[in-house]
Amino acid sequence: MSRRIAWVLSNDIVGMDNQSFGMAEALGLECVKKRIVPAAPWKYLPPSLWLSPLKFLGEGSDPLQPPWPDAVIGTGRLNVAVSVAIKRASGGRTLNIRIQNPQIDLRQFDVIVAPEHDQCRGDNVLESLGAVNRVTQVRLDAAALKFTPQFADLPRPLIGVLLGGSNKRYSIDAAFAHDLADKLILALQQQGGSVLITPSRRTDAAAVAVLRERLAPYSAVIWDGVSENPYFAYLALADYLVVTADSVNMASEASFTGKPVFVAGLTGGKGKFEDFHRSLQARGCTRPFTGELTHWQYEPLDETRRVANEIKHRLGW
Incomplete structure (x- = not known):
């Protein structure tokens, strides 16, 4: 048939x-x-x-x-x-x-x-x-196999950072990037390790520039936007994941992994984005990102x- x-x-x-x-x-x-x-x-x-x-x-x-x-x-x-x-x-x-x-x-x-x-x-x-998506264990395993050699020598833990872009609710701009850099540097100073950042098409170039400058003294890899996108590899290989609050997709996809997912840029206010993030937190998938890295367990989110x-x-x- x-x-x-x-x-x-x-x-x-x-x-x-x-x-x-x-x-x-x-x-x-x-x-x-x-x-x-x-x-x-x-x-x-x-x-x-x-x-x-x-x-x-x-x-x-x-x-x-x-x-x-x-x-x-x-x-x-x-x-x-x-x-x-x-x-x-x-x-x-x-x-x-x-x-x-x-x-x-x-x-x-x-x-x-x-x-x-x-x-x-x-x-x-x-x-x-959250959002249905294309993340599957097969895709993550394939990405891990392909990208592992590139990241094999980086100090661990690996902190994967998924950057979105500004919308009506959130501003992902240079000021946001400075705040995010402060928190990532705190995490690196406390735990060591490396930061892996993948901007999206919506990410402000000024925000990316700030992160490149601020994280230059540390072990950090920022996707250039030209080579193959390591997005799935970051989901597969990172020990911790940080996602910006503007994207329901990214938070949903990160929560598929069962890894600690931290959300950067939450306002704590009202609106459907904040309602969504509160639901993810209530389920145990995510926590606000303060720069403190902690481990916890939850049932991976596979709504698709x-x-x-x-x-x-x-x-x-």
């Missing part, structure tokens, strides 16, 4: 793609990436106002035509209307699986996977603690596999 085919709708936003592909892979689907470039004025409008979304895609979009797939999976506002149109065009045969709250009528979807902090409720909604198994059960797969 051939594998079921899923079109994974992509707007070339890495964090969104990782969630969509992670869910498709966990469901055992054969993934076909479909790039979606919304055209004006539709890309500025909420999905409920898009007209004929399959006809008015922008230049660079992949063709969307029969044969229709067994499932369509997407994350984020910019491909919601397209996923609904595909299901309609297929005569309802294509399963519409949505990651995150679609912000339109939930009945348009067969399954919605929404993080708890989205507060999306419905009979077809499965809640996850848990949710995928529930979807399979509901669909009779």
Whole structure:
């Protein structure tokens, strides 16, 4: 029997793609990436106002035509209307699986996977603690095997630092980087070891520059953004992990490892990001980063596999 085919709708936003592909892979689907470039004025409008979304895609979009797939999976506002149109065009045969709250009528979807902090409720909604993702033990083992020689001579413990970028809630700027550097230096002075830092595409160059300067006297490796990204290797090889509070994805992925995960930049205030981080702390996955390194144990967070198994059960797969 051939594998079921899923079109994974992509707007070339890495964090969104990782969630969509992670869910498709966990469901055992054969993934076909479909790039979606919304055209004006539709890309500025909420999905409920898009007209004929399959006809008015922008230049660079992949063709969307029969044969229709067994499932369509997407994350984020910019491909919601397209996923609904595909299901309609297929005569309802294509399963519409949505990651995150679609912000339109939930009945348009067969399954919605929404993080708890989205507060999306419905009979077809499965809640996850944090973001579903592509982290698997197989991927971590492969990355560890590949990158171990590069880090074999570094003093331990290894402190992996996953940097995100500024958003409406958090500022990952030069001032933040100085504060983070202070805490990393404290950890190095108390415990020794090395720091491994991987910035994201969203990380302010000024913040990276501060960290390079401040950590220059210490054993520190900062990814150059050009060579192969060691992100999975850091998850696999680090003894401790530090993630910035702006990213639900990174905190979720780090918590998959079962290692101590520290969150830098928490405000302790209100909002869905802070609610999410409080939930992770309550589960025992994370603690605020103060520069003090401690060990603790918790059940690794593998929401992607848990949710995928529930979807399979509901669909009779």
